[in-house]
Amino acid sequence: xxxxxxxxxxxxxxxxxxxxxxxxxxxxxxxxxxxxxxxxxxxxxxxxxxxxxxxxxxxxxxxxxxxxxxxxxxxxxxxxxxxxxxxxxxxxxxxxxxxxxxxxxxxxxxxxxxxxxxxxxxxxxxxxxxxxxxxxxxxxxxxxxxxxxxxxxxxxxxxxxxxxxxxxxxxxxxxxxxxxxxxxxxxxxxxxxxxxxxxxxxxxxxxxxxxxxxxxxxxxxxxxxxxxxxxxxxxxxxxxxxxxxxxxxxxxxxxxxxxxxxxxxxxxxxxxxxxxxxxxxxxxxxxxxxxxxxxxxxxxxxxxxxxxxxxxxxxxxxxxxxxxxxxxxxxxxx
Amino acid sequence: xxxxxxxxxxxxxxxxxxxxxxxxxxxxxxxxxxxxxxxxxxxxxxxxxxxxxxxxxxxxxxxxxxxxxxxxxxxxxxxxxxxxxxxxxxxxxxxxxxxxxxxxxxxxxxxxxxxxxxxxxxxxxxxxxxxxxxxxxxxxxxxxxxxxxxxxxxxxxxxxxxxxxxxxxxxxxxxxxxxxxxxxxxxxxxxxxxxxxxxxxxxxxxxxxxxxxxxxxxxxxxxxxxxxxxxxxxxxxxxxxxxxxxxxxxxxxxxxxxxxxxxxxxxxxxxxxxxx
Numbered sequence: 001x002x003x004x005x006x007x008x009x010x011x012x013x014x015x016x017x018x019x020x021x022x023x024x025x026x027x028x029x030x031x032x033x034x035x036x037x038x039x040x041x042x043x044x045x046x047x048x049x050x051x052x053x054x055x056x057x058x059x060x061x062x063x064x065x066x067x068x069x070x071x072x073x074x075x076x077x078x079x080x081x082x083x084x085x086x087x088x089x090x091x092x093x094x095x096x097x098x099x100x101x102x103x104x105x106x107x108x109x110x111x112x113x114x115x116x117x118x119x120x121x122x123x124x125x126x127x128x129x130x131x132x133x134x135x136x137x138x139x140x141x142x143x144x145x146x147x148x149x150x151x152x153x154x155x156x157x158x159x160x161x162x163x164x165x166x167x168x169x170x171x172x173x174x175x176x177x178x179x180x181x182x183x184x185x186x187x188x189x190x191x192x193x194x195x196x197x198x199x200x201x202x203x204x205x206x207x208x209x210x211x212x213x214x215x216x217x218x219x220x221x222x223x224x225x226x227x228x229x230x231x232x233x234x235x236x237x238x239x240x241x242x243x244x245x246x247x248x249x250x251x252x253x254x255x256x257x258x259x260x261x262x263x264x265x266x267x268x269x270x271x272x273x274x275x276x277x278x279x280x281x282x283x284x285x286x287x288x289x290x291x292x293x294x295x296x297x298x299x300x301x302x303x304x305x306x307x308x309x310x311x312x313x314x315x316x317x318x319x320x321x322x323x324x325x326x327x328x329x330x331x332x333x334x
Numbered sequence: 335x336x337x338x339x340x341x342x343x344x345x346x347x348x349x350x351x352x353x354x355x356x357x358x359x360x361x362x363x364x365x366x367x368x369x370x371x372x373x374x375x376x377x378x379x380x381x382x383x384x385x386x387x388x389x390x391x392x393x394x395x396x397x398x399x400x401x402x403x404x405x406x407x408x409x410x411x412x413x414x415x416x417x418x419x420x421x422x423x424x425x426x427x428x429x430x431x432x433x434x435x436x437x438x439x440x441x442x443x444x445x446x447x448x449x450x451x452x453x454x455x456x457x458x459x460x461x462x463x464x465x466x467x468x469x470x471x472x473x474x475x476x477x478x479x480x481x482x483x484x485x486x487x488x489x490x491x492x493x494x495x496x497x498x499x500x501x502x503x504x505x506x507x508x509x510x511x512x513x514x515x516x517x518x519x520x521x522x523x524x525x526x527x528x529x530x531x532x533x534x535x536x537x538x539x540x541x542x543x544x545x546x547x548x549x550x551x552x553x554x555x556x557x558x559x560x561x562x563x564x565x566x567x568x569x570x571x572x573x574x575x576x577x578x579x580x581x582x583x584x585x586x587x588x589x590x591x592x593x594x595x596x597x598x599x600x601x602x603x604x605x606x607x608x609x610x
Contacts, residue, residue, distance in 0.1 A: 052506050052510070071509070072510050073509050073512045077510065079506075079510040081507060082503075083501060085501070085504045085507035087507075088504075088526065089526055098513075098521070099511035099512050102511055146507075156510075
């Protein structure tokens with residue numbers, strides 16, 4: 001079991017309210033990702049769930065029981081930190097054993113779980129090393145191992161992959177997803193990387209300035225962003241947002257069109273501009289187009305290799321059924 | 335940018351360092367040399383440096399006249415006891431100041447330090463009276479308490495500095511792993527702070543060992559440590575430089591040896607946190 005419910009929780013430092021009243025329910029077994037720009041309060045929210053940060057007001061319930069004033073040690077949650085936060089004076093084995101030692105689990109059972117975790121996380125060869133003798137990826141595995149063995153009701157991840165290099169990050173991302181498939185335990189994952197959010201989550205919570213902008217599945221957020229912020233934040237490259245005359249034609253204040261929903265040709269289209277930068281990735285080609293009269297830059301993603309170069313004139317045709325419309329307050333018009 | 339160090343500069347630096355080192359060490363060296371002289375050579379004018387008849391007579395006289403081992407044992411108990419008691423009190427205090435600081439933590443730290451600026455003699459009278467009332471005069475217990483209190487601000491400050499260097503996330507991880515406050519301090523914080531705690535122990539042991547004001551004023555015969563042992567040789571009946579030097583050498587020898595073997599630890603401890 002691992003349902004987590006936040007009821008009207010707030011957090012203020014002195015007079016500065018970083019999280020205005022917020023409600024959120026995370027269902028048992030769900031993989032929920034908190035995503036948002038730096039300083040949006042996502043880590044604070046996670047730490048409030050963990051009990052590492054006091055609530056200014058409101059309630060946190062874990063599995064239906066009020067945990068607002070329960071110390072972190074008694075909440076039955078496990079956390080993986082961005083800095084790994086391993087105990088530098090203990091071997092990998094002792095690091096993984098620590099939560100079980102605290103829980104008073106008998107040594108034989110401890111060993112059984114350590115062996116199982118080490119095997120699952122490819123740590124068997126390093127089990128007697130100290131964290132200082134491990135690479136970043138191995139350290140993160142130890143941190144995950146330490147979280148798994150206590151069989152928590154939920155895992156909390158605070159940007160666990162941001163200290164790893166790009167290749168390792170993709171690998172660890174898959175491992176965490178597989179772990180979720182295997183354990184079916186509730187996971188809350190904080191990241192500022194929307195690619196991580198899109199690829200891992202059952203449910204994404206988009207936060208800005210402590211406010212939940214939208215909660216939904218990755219594809220819901222991609223196809224029906226509730227407002228301009230979510231539209232611009234989810235998706236890579238970012239959605240093109242166009243205001244003015246072109247938006248007014250569609251009875252909107254702002255229209256949004258994703259780079260992959262614009263077709264390019266050399267001869268005719270609805271809009272035209274000049275290629276400022278062309279990024280040839282082989283699988284795709286990204287064009288950053290200036291002088292369209294729509295926005296400073298329009299980004300287009302064309303599948304495969306398309307051979308426009310810097311300075312070429314290019315014609316653009318947005319797919320009409322993929323245009324998102326927003327009103328003057330930035331809210332979606334259906 | 336790294337500066338190139340020329341050969342000449344290296345020589346000048348080495349000579350300067352040795353000069354300063356020898357200047358600082360000279361009084362100790364002179365005391366040690368004098369302890370091997372006769373009383374007559376000790377006061378000879380001009381002073382004799384090395385060309386004298388070396389003798390161990392002063393040591394045998396000193397050992398005969400007073401019970402060195404009793405003073406030494408008192409010093410060990412008083413310096414060791416006050417340091418350990420200080421650490422036991424200071425670890426939780428420094429923990430709370432480093433990891434859950436309040437609005438007034440900085441003020442409390444400064445206030446604690448400010449007590450070190452008060453001349454000790456200013457509180458001699460009240461402490462003396464309290465000691466009489468409580469029957470602590472000339473007792474090791476009394477000295478352990480008073481020296482612990484005198485050094486507590488330094489112990490707290492040093493530990494506070496070390497603890498601040500320990501990433502808070504590691505302690506938070508311990509909390510998430512189910513550790514209560516006691517387990518967090520015992521299993522995580524203390525082992526990580528061992529180098530810091532060791533150099534704090536060492537420095538405070540030395541400070542307590544060398545402390546003379548309180549040990550001379552609050553002891554007579556029973557609890558007198560080595561400082562009192564030295565003082566007993568500077569008598570108004572006439573100065574016996576050679577014997578005084580022998581007593582001094584015997585009093586400082588244990589701490590000098592301890593300091594010599596732990597100098598690396600001590601220096602790294604004192605400069606800990608100076609460079610991130």
